[in-house]
Amino acid sequence: MLRYILQRVLYAIPILLGVNIITFLLFFTINSPDDMARAHLGDRHIQQAEVDNWKASHGYDKPLFINYDAQGVKKISQTLLFEKSLRLFMFDFGYSYGDRDIKADVKERMWPSLAIAVPALLIGLLVNITFAMLMAFFRASHIDTLGVVICLAMMSISTLFYIIAGQYLISKMLHWVPISGYSDGLGAWKFIILPVIVGIISGLGAGARWYRTLYLEEMGKDYVRTARAKGLSDGVVLFKHVFKNALIPILTGVVVLIPLLLIGSLLLESFFAIPGLGTYMIDAIAQQDFPIVRAMVFLGALLYIAGLILTDISYTWVDPRVRIR
Amino acid sequence: MRAVSIAIFGMILLGCDGQPWNNPYPSKESNANIYYGAFAERPKYLDPAKAYSVNEAVFISQIYEPPLQYHYFERPYTLEPLTAAHMPTVQYFDKEGEWLPANASPHDIAMSVYEISIKPGILYQPHPAFAKLPDGRYRYHNLTEKQVRHYASLSAFKETGTRELTAEDYVYQIKRLARPDLNSPISGLMSKHIVGLRDYSQVLREVEGEEWIDLRQYPLSGVTVLDRYRYQIKINGDYPQFRYWLAMNFFAPMPWEAEYFHSQPGMKQQNLVLDWYPVGTGPYQLTVNNPNRKMVLQRNPNYRHDDFYPDDGTSDNPKIGQPMPFIDQAVYSLEREAIPRWNKFLQGYYDTSTLTSDSYSEAVNMSPQGSIDLTPDMQEKGITLQTAVALANYSLGFNMLDDVVGGDSERAQLLRRAISIVVDYEEFIAIFANGRGVAAQGPVPPGIFGFKYNDFNPYVYTDTSQGVERKTLEEARDLLAQAGYPNGRDRLTGKPLVLHYDTVASSGPDAKAQLAWMRKQFEKLDIQLQILTTQYNRFQEKMRDGNFQLFSWGWYADYPDPENFLFLFYSPNSRSLYDGMNAANYSNPEYDALFEEMFDMPDSLERQEIIDKMVAILRQDAPLAWGYHPKDFMLSHVWMSHEPLNQIANNNLKYLSIDPALRQQYRQAWNQPIIWPLLLLLGLLILFALLIMRHYRKKVHQLNPQVEKH
Structure with missing residues (x-):
């Protein structure tokens, strides 16, 4: 197992390198260092001398990929790609253009993201499974049909609608919780409850329908028929046997998401004014703050790889037939 | 269950x-004298040498105090002393250094010397940078990196101190504008005007890399301390607009202690940088700086007691003559989205709100006559509305370097005028700005010297018995035919006239409709409009390269002087040729000569006459289809004082007052679960x-x- 994990970690290095180069290419295709300088200095009274000065003081006065003026290995090492990317592998995210330590910002902002994402995931999972099991249990009945129709309707509605409707109904009309905002410590619960509910409801349609399919697939298998033939009730078959086996794809699907919870939800955080990492990324893109964008993409890729490794490991936990070598 | x-x-x-x-908000704040506001975009910089945006000025203008400010109520906008004891005195000198009288010809003036005296006794806000040990040494000036790690925020430093504001602090800040590592957006501009600033930048470049550069050790020839409370600034030639810059935060004081304190090792890693912890003498200090969530301004306990509410022209305002500020604290929450921001305002959790398109129909009604009133719902809540025309222009422009729409030929002039007539900005304002704007008659907006009420652009409008009306489509078609494009076709080739319109791609709800509207305006003349939407960076690049025909452009004033609008057409400022702010690349020697004459004149009848001539030239040449001046709408709750909108002053928080008890009553009534x-x-x-x-x-x-x- 340890060897496998080590192997996967080593595989991750070229992937991260690739992600880094692609991010770099994409960003600098759209924004040249001149564009970035002008975006930060503003477009009033700015001339090329100030632009050049900004580039020099932020280390953007070097070539992107190859420094033809340098000699030997410096042809590569004295380039923007090398200088701006290599540090990421040491988890040195550097400073934003606003002179803020990105690592400190990430540490601070991941907690609000997690405060919404974790309960939304856990409670959402519980609700989705319950709803899916009910539909599967009452399969081919009116309850099932109604459930599927509701799921389809819910899937068809944009998350934005749930957010606006939730804020309008729960906060504006009924005055139960604040419309938006955030607070540290225990005081955060009243700000979190609405985005969590919205997060759960917006994912309910797709989640429950997917899980229902998994249950129905399991329920068609031979072992279920055998169990029924043994005289076990439908409830026992569903909850004891089907549930356990259907849990394998559910859990592996969820485990891959766990590290990504850190990244946060862009829409929820934006509308509910949650100071998480989702909005951090959005702000960085809007303000053309390349160090933050680069760090966040790197972090996202890293977490995704971590999620995949965790998924593989979780297979061995939930399915004894799987062995990692 | x-x-x-x-x-x-x-x-x-x-x-x-x-x-x-x-x-x-915490329940303990319910009856507190706190102002609640929102900000949509996190401020990028809070360093007065770098901050140039309105969303940054909202905060730092309450903290930093430049020597001058704008009188809050007087219109046209007028400068007055803030920390200065009186308005700066200016002396003029010729090339030989001989003194010149005040009425000397601007052409003879080689140098202007501004002398500024500041009021004694002004103290800085409490700050750990000023804290001292009993033996006189600074308490926190020799911290090691390890020690700094124990301080997560500025409030973790338990001891604070203060000191008196001196002239040296102002000089120190002007020197900071030249620091290459700070990248001040006005360093280039000021290097042209302030004597020695460009060379000073070179001097600092040589010592760059040190943790802290003690700028006191590096003299700047054009800016000198005369004594503890007086300093002087030498300006190349005559630049009367410089006085407006003295009301901007770029010229606010910076105590060396603060810069030194924040440059200590480890401070940056803790995000304890000067850029995020302003240190000023203003009525407020920033006590919570979390641009990801909220910013809190707290009353500065060291604020002087001689800053009184000015005479607003009414005799019954009890605030007149009272010491400012009135509010103890201001809490600004980050609220990116307009809908939650608006709803929280309606619930009483924000004290004021701007009016966005999303909330427009809920907030105001527009009568058929064009007057705007609050809806009955808003009136019932006691909400009040204040409007003011912004010192800004949004226009459709022509590239004067272009072969088809540009140039000074009569053909091109007639073509531009025909287009100016058919692009119906009254309709645009009604459809896309919900009536929040005034069609522009020229470059100068209302509220600025040089603007003339009841004046109109005779090339676009006609004075009729019903009032001033836009010229008819037939007149525009006639002009187009005279220009050589009858029915939108080139008379010589017979080919349809195709024009290219460059604009920044927008994902806003009205973006597509606006472009369709623009295309429709040109279709009135049978001109085919090809719309080229690009990203902002590419758009700017095209503008710099001169690779465009028609474009959209906006300009917000730096200061309330007509020069700040008329310089946008001065040929040495050409965008494509000289990287200046003349986006249309307009060039007219007569206009240039008038500009050079007008720009350093004091406001007078003579200056007005010259401005009138310049505006007449611009109207005739039509480098822009003048567009509109946007109108700002501000809604306030009944518990707020209702100061008029000031479009140029940013230090407005000190003038506001609230009635917290009344607010609490309304909040309770409006928010029962x-x-x-x-x-x-x-x-x-x-x-x-x-x-x-x-x-x-x-x-x-x-x-x-x-x-x-x-």
């Missing part, structure tokens, strides 16, 4: 403190659970009837 019960119980408990459940839907929901859940149970039993019974028997 249990979870729901707990949640309900929790909510009921929450309501026991007597506060509305949806109150986003409605509980019955919660009970209904609970009931429905129980009913659903019972139904499921019933179906479950029924199904189990059907599948296995003997189960129940056992």
Whole structure:
């Protein structure tokens, strides 16, 4: 197992390198260092001398990929790609253009993201499974049909609608919780409850329908028929046997998401004014703050790889037939 | 079920403190003298040498104090002393250094010397940078990196101190503008004007890399301290607009102690940088700086007691003559989205709100005559509306370097005028700005010297018995035919006239409709308009390269002087040729000569006459289809004082006052939780659970009837 994990970690290095180069290419295709300088200095009274000065003081006065003026290995090492990317592998995210330590910002902002994402995931999972099991249990009945129709309707509605409707109904009309905002410590619960509910409801349609399919697939298998033939009730078959086996794809699907919870939800955080990492990324893109964008993409890729490794490991936990070598 | 019960119980408990459940603020603040506002975009910089945006000025203008400010009520906007004892004195010198009288010709003036005296006794806000040990040494000036790690925020430094504001602090800040590593956006501009600033930048470049550069050790020839309370600034030639810069934060004081304190090792890693912790003498200090969530301005306990509410022209305002500020604290929450921001305003959780397109129809009604009133709902809530025309222009421009629409030929002039007539900005304002704008008659907006009321652009409008009206389509078509494009076709080639319109791609709700509208305007003349939407960076690149035909452009004033609008057409400022702000690349020697004459004149009849001539030239040449001046709308609750909007001053917080008790009453009345839907929901859940149970039993019974028997 340890060897496998080590192997996967080593595989991750070229992937991260690739992600880094692609991010770099994409960003600098759209924004040249001149564009970035002008975006930060503003477009009033700015001339090329100030632009050049900004580039020099932020280390953007070097070539992107190859420094033809340098000699030997410096042809590569004295380039923007090398200088701006290599540090990421040491988890040195550097400073934003606003002179803020990105690592400190990430540490601070991941907690609000997690405060919404974790309960939304856990409670959402519980609700989705319950709803899916009910539909599967009452399969081919009116309850099932109604459930599927509701799921389809819910899937068809944009998350934005749930957010606006939730804020309008729960906060504006009924005055139960604040419309938006955030607070540290225990005081955060009243700000979190609405985005969590919205997060759960917006994912309910797709989640429950997917899980229902998994249950129905399991329920068609031979072992279920055998169990029924043994005289076990439908409830026992569903909850004891089907549930356990259907849990394998559910859990592996969820485990891959766990590290990504850190990244946060862009829409929820934006509308509910949650100071998480989702909005951090959005702000960085809007303000053309390349160090933050680069760090966040790197972090996202890293977490995704971590999620995949965790998924593989979780297979061995939930399915004894799987062995990692 | 249990979870729901707990949640309900929790909510009921929450309501026991007597506060509305949806109150986003701590209940202890309910009756406090706190202003609540929102900001949509996190400020990028709070360093006065770098900050240039309005969303940054909102904060730092309450903290930093330049020597001058704008009189809050006087119009046209007038400068007055802030920390200065009186308005700066200016002396002029010729090339030989000989003194010149005040009425000397600007052409003879080689140098202007501004002498500024500041009031004694002004103190800085409490700050650890000033804290001293009993032996006189600074308490926190020799911290090691390891020690700094113990301080997560500025408030973790328990000891603070203050000191008196001196002239040296102002000089220090002007020197900072030249620091290459700070990248001040005005360093280039000021290097042209302030004597020695460009060379000073070179001097600093040589010592760059040190943790802290003690700028006191590096003299700047054009800026000198005369004594503890006086300093002088030498300006190349005559640049009367410099006085406006003295009202901007770029020229606010910076104590060396603060810069030194924040440059200590480890401070940057803790995000304890000067850029995020302003240190000023203003009425407020920034006590919470979390641009990701909220910014809190607290009354500066060291603020002087001689800053009184000015005479606003009314005799019954009890605030006149009272010491400012009135509000103890201002809490600004980050609220990116307009809908929640607006709803929180309606609930009383924000004290003021701007008006966005989303909330427009809910807030105001426009009468057929064009007057704007609050809706009955808003009036019932006691909300008041204030409007003011912004010192800004949004226009459609022509590239004067272009072969088709540009140049000074009569053909091109007629073509531009024809287009100016058909691009109906009154319609644009009504459709896309919800009436929040005034069609522009020229470059200078209302509220600025040089603007003339009841004046109109005779090339676009006609004075009729019903008033001033836009010229007819027939007149525009006639002009187009005269230009050589009858019915939108080139008379010589017979080919249709195709024009290219460059604009920045926008994802806003009106973006597509606006472009379709623009295309429709040109279709009136049978001109085919090809729209080229690009990203902002590419758009700017095209503008710099001169690779465009038609474009959209906006300009907000730096200061309330006509020069700040008329310089946009001065040929040495050409965007494509000299990287200046003349986006249309307009060039007219007569206009240039008038500009050079006008720009350093004091406001006078003579200056007005020259401005009139310049505006007439611009109207005739039509480098822009003048567009419109946007109008700002501000809504305030009944518990807020209702100062008029000041479009140029940013240090407005000190003038505002609130009635917290009245606010609390309204909040309570507007936000009572409605509980019955919660009970209904609970009931429905129980009913659903019972139904499921019933179906479950029924199904189990059907599948296995003997189960129940056992």
